[in-house]
Amino acid sequence: MVYDCLKFVFVRSGSAIVFSEFGRQVVSVGDAIMLGPNVLFSNEPEGHVTVTAIYVDTDFALDQFFWQHSAILHDRLDAMGFAEKVYSEPAQILRLGKDRAGLLMPWLDEMVALSIENRFPQRFNRLQALWFEIMDVLAPFIRVSGVRLTPLQHARSRPVLPRSRRFAPLRREALLAREALHGDIAHQWTLRELAEIARLSGSSDIRWG
Structure with missing residues (x-):
């Protein structure tokens, strides 16, 4: 299977053999899988396995990435190239552990319930809040590449964070x-x-x- 979006798969019970750019691996309760856009992925359950998957639109993800790194990015067009450098491993297995993964389950259940209701505009803020809670747990386990900016890039950067752009009333x-x-x-x-x-x-x- 290949998707044109980000995909996060959380193993809730059982185990499976999965295959992607990380090779052939076994995943079980406490593991999560992160897949970038257009990354091949296949899985073979070992008897029984239950998972929850989150599909994230790439435009939404890049918008969040831009604001996370707004101190060094010029605009959202820069965010795509910078994200490709930072997340150079488009397929990763995140070994969260059972206890930490257990924290995610109520949030995942609520996201599923809200998705079934199909009331995304009305519950947008709650869905986004749940997504941030989940990513706060996942982020430390996602492997990133160290990217250094050249002095020229630093000189050209136009920070947009509040400390650099004052929020003052218009004259x-x-x-x-x-x-x-x-x-x-x-x-x-x-x-x-x-x-x-x-x-x-x-x-x-x-x-x-």
Whole structure:
């Protein structure tokens, strides 16, 4: 089987022989499998096995990855290339252990129940909260590659974290100018006209349109 999304498989009971880019391995209770997009995967249950699978859209995953690393990424387009470098192993078996995996089961059950209800827009926040809880447990077990940025990349990066981008109220002058521009988009505005509206000194006849 091959999917065009991220896939996480949690073994809840029994065991199975699985095959992917990590080779042929045995998984049982306490194990989880992480599969990247377009990664071949097959499994053969050893008698009986019960699993729960989570399918994660790649756009959603990249959006979260961007905000996690927003201090060094320019935009969401950079996130894809950087993610491929960080997660260089697209198929991994995560040996969580029975106790830690047991913490996940109530969250997995709730996600399944909400998915069956098919009320994703109404319960979006709860589903996302459950997903973050699960990933908080999984993240320390996911193997990542160390990626160093060059001095040039550091110099070009534009951090978007709050410590670098202040959340301050907009100036009244800026709001007045914006309202004027939006109120009459056909007008060829000059800086002098906008300055008069915002009660600022203007000395240019450069036109905005």
